[in-house]
Amino acid sequence: MTQNIEQLDRLDSLSAIRGHFALPDNTIYLDGNSLGALPKASAERVHDVVNRQWGDDLISAWNKHSWIDLPLTVGDKIAPLLGAASGQVVVTDSISVNLFKLLITALNMQPDRHIVVSEQGNFPTDLYMVQGIEALLGENHCKLNAVPTEALVDALTEDVAVLMLTHINFRSGRIHDMQRLTRLAQAKGILVIWDLAHSAGAVPLELDALHVDFAVGCGYKYLNGGPGAPAFIYAASRHHAHIRQPLSGWMGHANPFAFSESYQPAEGIRQFLTGTPSIIAMAALDAALDVYADTDMQAVRDKSVKLTELFLSLKNEHACLSELELQSPVDTAQRGSQLSFSHKDAYAICQALIEHGVIPDFRAPDIVRFGFTPLYLRYSDIAQAIDVLVTIMDEKRYSHPKYNERSTVT
Amino acid sequence: MTQNIEQLDRLDSLSAIRGHFALPDNTIYLDGNSLGALPKASAERVHDVVNRQWGDDLISAWNKHSWIDLPLTVGDKIAPLLGAASGQVVVTDSISVNLFKLLITALNMQPDRHIVVSEQGNFPTDLYMVQGIEALLGENHCKLNAVPTEALVDALTEDVAVLMLTHINFRSGRIHDMQRLTRLAQAKGILVIWDLAHSAGAVPLELDALHVDFAVGCGYKYLNGGPGAPAFIYAASRHHAHIRQPLSGWMGHANPFAFSESYQPAEGIRQFLTGTPSIIAMAALDAALDVYADTDMQAVRDKSVKLTELFLSLKNEHACLSELELQSPVDTAQRGSQLSFSHKDAYAICQALIEHGVIPDFRAPDIVRFGFTPLYLRYSDIAQAIDVLVTIMDEKRYSHPKYNERSTVT
Structure with missing residues (x-):
């Protein structure tokens, strides 16, 4: 082996x-x-943006270094990873704030409908944002219907305004069939918002080809943009002329520096901007995306599948690992770039792994989650991770009390 | 002299x-x-956060370096500059997004009222955000009444829900009487939101003593937090138990890492958080605020007044500068840390100044705006700036065509 x-x-x-x-x-x-x-290029770029662009060029850097255009230029770097033509992706705010913009936009496009269908077990912030809109507009204008996965298709009825789903589940790694669900929803006149937090940079995507309406995604996971990196919005260009998003700040204005007192949205994807964006944060993401410039997403996906399959096959060689029960789909085609296992001592196992140099993630209440990033993981890393896991499980090292001291985030 | x-x-x-x-x-x-x-400490901190905290400690940095608490710890560093006790300021999102949160919060607290009074000539994004809420909720639930400055007091009637004003006007530098307007508004049962974009770090503030309800402010102006630094929200603690803000993302949840499916707001000021914040951007601001730790805001204000008075007295010594007409109040007590002058060739004058090493700001249509930052400006800088201004105006150097080529931002 x-x-x-x-x-x-x-x-x-x-x-x-x-x-x-x-x-x-x-x-x-x-x-x-x-x-x-951390991409080395991000460290270099941030240093340059802070010390030279901000430090030396001060306010003139907004023009001189095209800061003002970064939300669009960085968006256009993300677009190919999503299977999107340029001019449809903008980098701005957080996924949560962007979902608010898109949910209201989509609800406004469907004035006779008010139901938002989503899934139980979706990442909580997605559900919370709909709940915030429910409280704001009243249930006659927005009503969340979060159903079990198996009930999703039946929930797509002609009174539904929006289907909002996370493409790859954060806990299990299960992939939704984007093509099928988008088609089924749109056949009933339902607009579709996909959350690509665990998809962008991990699996090939074809938003344009699948006729997706809207999407959001994350800059700090597979795109390596740094902690709390700005998020992105995809909006299909066919919708651009017919929408009005509610967070109508000056950066989304048709002419921000005219300082007119009436809001007039910019044309195109720029209308999804709101306030002044962090240039330092966006620059880190911009540089990180250059890693993908010459990288074929199918090759990334192929390696991701091989890494997860190797992990599973090595795990199966060790009886002491059988207690870790796979919660991700067995079929690789239905699984993102992660493997999740349940275990009653999941928290302690994660802590023990970290102390032994292998970093997974704990997800309450009982999940050990391993993420596989093909850009910087070697097959030998997988073999070594399994060796460490065996040590910890075989000798029950995780049962030491120190591994059960809870901290805020894990 | x-x-x-x-x-x-x-x-x-x-x-x-x-x-x-x-x-x-x-x-x-x-x-x-x-x-x-750029504060030197911000450059150092950003380097450390990127290379050591993110690069070496990866996900564990959220606990190890208390990233998760930064919105509150940085907020508590801003609080003394606002005259606010701790636990009432949180660093998050942009001013625009934060105004949305506060406007909806305040409207919800006043269910029988729907008018938002503001001022013509306010910074546009403040007005745009109200216009976005009008479009979202309908004019029966939110109606902007932007009046001329002199009509403000009369507009404060008992059907008004919210008074939203920028304390120091971005164009003229005129200061509103926060104490008087807050008292007049509250006497009519109106909630008050102050935009402190040009105030925080420039003039002493007393939000608690003046019984202010809510405020927002900017991290990238006088607080020196870097381009597009995160903004802040102040909410008086007396309101914390009775509000629900609409952008209910996971970071504002009582227990974000329980991943429960129902939104339950955190207690206190943390409930104003929405999505995952940029740690790099917030770290730059955090370090920048240390400059204020031992600085008396009254001393900052005193120097600011002396700098602007020196500028004006030197300007008055030169006949060739009389074409630049002061648009800021003559009375220093009514003026923030800036001086604005109107001139039909304001744009070209700004460009010529920049080429000669003096950096002002152009504000459409005809304003040359000079900002005075007492932390890093010397009196000799003012004298030198006047010398340059005299050269440009006396010889009409600004009339060279190259100074009229417009760029996106100025």
């Missing part, structure tokens, strides 16, 4: 990309789906 | 603070009210 793994690394067409990341020694990072690792 | 100016600089109790900033050579920066200069 060892020899096979060496060969897998030797033949890996993406192996050189690892060199673009600043990775700590003695760490196997299986949490790039929570916070992507 | 020259000798006097040297003496002013020698006796300046704030003179040492200039050393905390990385300022470019041969530049007199009179635009700190648009984008504050």
